[in-house]
Amino acid sequence: MSEKKNNKVKGITRRDFLKGLGSGAIGSAILTGGGLIPAESKAELLGPGAEKIHGTQKIELLINGKKERLTVEPRTTLLTAIRDKLHLTGTKEVCDRGQCGACTVLIDEKPMLACMMLAVDVRGKAITTVEGLSGSGKLTPVQEAFVEKDALMCGFCTPGFVMAATALLKKNPDPSLEEIKQGLAGNLCRCGTYPKVFEAVKAAAAKMRKGVAHE
Ligand code: FES
Ligand code: FES
Known part of the structure; x- marks a missing residue:
């Protein structure tokens, strides 16, 4: 691409662009990660709808x-x-x-x-x-099992484990220990409550199979 073409993007020359940064345009400029770009020039440079990239x-x-x-x-x-x-x-x-x-x-x-x-x-x-699991105010079998098996310490990881376990048991109602570990592999517990968490998921699965399911 020639230097002349390089200097011109979709009808806007570098000169036009710099002129757009003049005092009259500063008021309508948009602050971006790359610098201050006048709204009109930005819309022309990036195409229709570009003005919607910013704002709410x-x-x-x-x-x-x-x-x-x-x-x-x-x-x-x-x-x-x-x-x-x-x-x-x-x-x-x-x-x-x-x-x-x-x-x-x-x-x-x-x-x-x-x-x-x-x-x-x-x-x-x-x-x-996690707030939406127990819509009727009654804990789900997974939530109950986490309480019964004392599967939390600080509790920061607990909602994530409960959600992942809920999804796992929906897909696999009778998971082996290995399948539970795999199903929850994306969740970390800094307190190291993994054995209790796995026990809770096993217990929840058993409850659900027995029909003690949340209603
Ligand atoms: S907060 Fe989203 S994965 Fe850690
Ligand atoms: S119980 Fe503290 S991070 Fe898991």
């Missing part, structure tokens, strides 16, 4: 069977939306980078890490947090 938008999420309307930025994670906007603080933020499983929620019944998803990407999906 109203979205609706289906959480625990309830439609929730909230205002988010495009970068807002599902975890931030759940905890900071909807105040459902049962879902824990520990590593915030997809490594510990503390933020596990169910999305369309599959265990997913809320810190690794954008809120705008889960519109139209059924999201369940």
Whole structure:
């Protein structure tokens, strides 16, 4: 590409761009990670709809069977939306980078890490947090078993384990110890309560098979 062409992007020359940064345009400029870019130039450089990359938008999420309307930025994670906007603080933020499983929620019944998803990407999906498991106020067999088997110490990892175990038992009602370990492999416990957690999941599976299921 010639230097002349390089200097011109979609009809905007470098000169136009710099002129756009003049005092008259500063007021409408948008602060980005790369610097100060006038809104009009940015829209032209990035194409139609680019102006929507920044700012906030109203979205609706289906959480625990309830439609929730909230205002988010495009970068807002599902975890931030759940905890900071909807105040459902049962879902824990520990590593915030997809490594510990503390933020596990169910999305369309599959265990997913809320810190690794954008809120705008889960519109139209059924999201369940730990608060949504015991809708009628009665603990589920998994929750009961965690209490009975004393499967927690500080408890920070517990909601994530409960959600992952709930998803596992839905798929596999009679898992072996190895299958339980594999099913919960994405969840870490700094207190080292793994043996009790595995015992609790075994006990929950037995309860559910006997029909002591949550109603
Ligand atoms: S907080 Fe999401 S994986 Fe650790
Ligand atoms: S009980 Fe403390 S991190 Fe698991």
